[in-house]
Each structure stands twice: as structure tokens, then as C-alpha cells.
């Protein structure tokens with residue numbers, strides 16, 4: 001009898017779909033990361049100190065597992081989570097391997113300063129170290145608690161380019177990715193929504209005042225979570241130079257158009273729910289991961305000055321270079337690429353053209369926030385003077401694309417372990 005059980009257990013590993021071990025398992029959770037005292041707000045001009053909280057800021061987590069490959073996405077209502085902070089979180093988490101924990105920011109411009117450059121003056125960081133430590137601990141706990149609740153799950157995948165008025169490109173109007181991608185996770189038992197991941201490129205910067213708010217994602221969450229339950233994660237796309245919210249800017253004083261933020265969030269949420277109605281259920285969703293770690297020269301003299309003043313940590317710089325990473329994740333037919341900053345939409349569209357999955361998700365500001373990422377041809381143009389001033393340099397664009405293409409050409413990786421390549425070592 002014991003032998004029979006043993007053979008059944010072996011078979012269950014070998015034959016996908018035969019029993020529980022081959023199934024997709026999932027769980028989601030969220031934690032309130034809103035500062036409990038006034039904070040310097042990230043984005044726009046420095047010294048913008050909050051005077052109140054309009055709506056809560058969240059860190060939202062989705063853990064997925066397939067045949068022992070466990071991954072986790074954490075989407076934070078923050079302007080950016082730099083890699084040196086994400087690495088501290090990864091080092092503490094025990095339930096998910098560091099290289100499979102993808103920490104992303106929605107890029108909201110009405111949350112606490114996470115980078116340091118929006119403090120009271122040019123020489124003082126705007127990061128509240130106490131809040132930052134609390135945030136990191138909250139995310140660690142969130143991932144651990146979520147990973148402990150995994151249950152059998154199925155997916156729904158959907159995407160459309162037919163979207164309501166959400167975004168526009170303020171630099172070159174014709175270059176705009178209007179693809180709205182959705183990954184929904186449903187529990188096998190009871191068909192309950194576990195999570196809805198929404199991917200769309202747009203700066204959450206309708207609001208620019210002294211209230212803490214998640215901006216339009218607040219109403220996206222309210223619409224999706226309110227109608228179908230579960231946890232709604234907003235993962236931004238290639239939103240750089242300059243994909244921003246599209247609304248009537250004369251309808252209210254600058255930065256005060258709460259109605260527009262609400263309309264954009266709600267209409268995005270309604271469209272998400274509409275496209276899910278006709279989406280087919282995906283029962284077999286193998287998860288494969290690849291990662292490439294690479295270095296780029298820090299060319300921006302402003303960033304170097306911020307390091308010299310101690311506003312940016314200087315120990316991230318080694319031989320004049322910064323280390324960053326890109327990831328490729330496939331979940332069933334869906335394909336995702338993580339981007340370490342604000343990638344310009346022309347690069348985003350090019351990457352999508354090279355991707356073979358369906359749907360295709362570009363996850364901007366994930367695992368790092370290195371500012372704008374332009375092509376070398378665009379870098380330094382008058383049109384992109386602002387983006388150039390908030391970019392590590394002209395080399396990051398080609399290096400990032402080269403590493404992403406290399407993963408797409410060799411789509412190995414898988415349940416045996418994340419395929420991690422250190423690009424700088426390979427080139428030696």
C-alpha cells in the first residue's frame with residue numbers, strides 16, 4: 001500500500017494537471033502604507049509637505065506558484081522604489097526567493113518621498129527614515145502572510161487597445177501605447193476573485209496639491225475591488241517622456257482636479273471589468289522566470305551631486321556604474337518584462353513588437369527606479385531636455401533593450417530555478 005502511495009505521489013509530480021501539485025496556486029493581500037505624520041511629497045517641486053490624507057496608499061501583493069516556482073508582485077502607491085530599498089526587502093523575505101520578488105511603484109506623485117530629492121531644500125533628503133523602515137517591514141510581512149495563504153487558482157487574461165480617455169503623450173502625441181492588459185486570478189473554489197492586475201502606461205499625476213492620495217489608481221481600486229472583490233494591483237507601463245493623464249486641464253485649478261482623477265480611475269476600472277466578461281479561463285499556467293543583472297554608467301552630473309551630498313546613497317556606485325536588473329516572466333500564455341524605470345513609449349512599443357506572449361505586459365518602475373530611459377538618439381534632444389536631466393545617461397536604454405532581447409531569444413529558465421545572468425560577467 002505504501003508503495004502505491006509513493007508511486008502516486010511521483011506520478012503527481014510528473015503528470016501536469018493530474019493532481020493538486022501541478023495546479024496553479026495563488027493568494028493576494030494588501031497593507032496600508034500611508035504615512036502617519038506629515039511627509040515631503042515626491043514629484044514636482046521640492047518642499048511640498050503634506051497637510052492631510054485624502055485616500056489611503058497601499059502596498060498590494062500577489063503571490064503565484066506553479067510546480068514549486070513561486071513568484072510575487074508587490075505594487076506600491078509610491079513614486080518609485082529604488083533597487084537598494086527593494087533589495088533590503090528581498091533580503092528579509094523568506095517565503096519567496098529574492099530574484100522572484102518583483103517590487104513595483106505606481107509612480108504616484110502625491111505620496112511620500114522615497115528617493116530623497118523632494119526635501120525641504122536641495123541639501124536635505126525628503127525621505128522620512130522611520131516611515132521607510134516601517135514600509136519595508138510592512139512589505140516583508142505582507143509577502144510572508146500572503147504566501148502562507150496559497151490556494152488552487154485559475155487565470156483570466158485579457159487586453160484591449162480600445163480604451164476610454166485615459167492617457168496622452170505630451171511630447172509626441174502620435175507615440176502612445178493604449179494597450180490595457182489584465183491578469184485576473186480566481187479561486188478554484190467558489191470562483192472568488194483573488195486579484196486583478198491592471199497594466200496601463202500613464203503618469204498618476206492628475207493631482208498636485210498637499211493631500212496624500214493614490215491619484216487615479218484610488219478610483220480604479222475602488223471600482224474593481226468594489227464590484228468583484230479581491231485585491232486590485234495597478235502596474236504601470238512604459239510611461240516615460242511623457243505619457244500623462246488626459247483630461248481638461250482648464251476645468252479646475254492646476255493639481256486640484258479631483259473629478260478628473262476619479263473619472264480616469266473609474267473609466268479604467270469599468271473597462272477592465274468589461275474585457276474580463278468575455279475572457280476565457282486559463283487552467284494550465286506554467287510560470288517561468290528569467291533575470292539579467294547588468295551595470296550602467298552613471299553619467300548624470302546632477303545624480304552624482306545628489307550622491308556627493310548624501311541624498312542618494314553613494315555605495316550603489318561601483319567603478320562609476322550602477323547595478324540594475326530586468327526580468328522576463330511568462331505565466332501561461334502571458335509574457336511580462338520588468339523595466340527598471342520610466343521607459344519612453346517608443347522603446348516600449350518596440351519591446352512589445354518583439355514579445356511573443358499574449359497578452360504582453362510591460363512593468364515599468366519594477367525592481368528599480370532609475371528615472372527616464374531613452375534611446376541614445378532621443379537622449380539630449382531639446383524635446384527631451386527634462387527627461388535627459390532625470391536619466392542616469394544615454395547608455396541605459398540600449399543596455400536594457402539588449403538584455404531584454406537576450407532573454408526573449410533564449411527563453412529558458414523555469415521551475416528548476418530562475419535563470420539569472422549577470423550580463424557584465426558574460427561580457428568579460
Ligand SMILES: [Zn+2]
Nearest residue numbers: 107203240342
Ligand atoms: Zn515620471
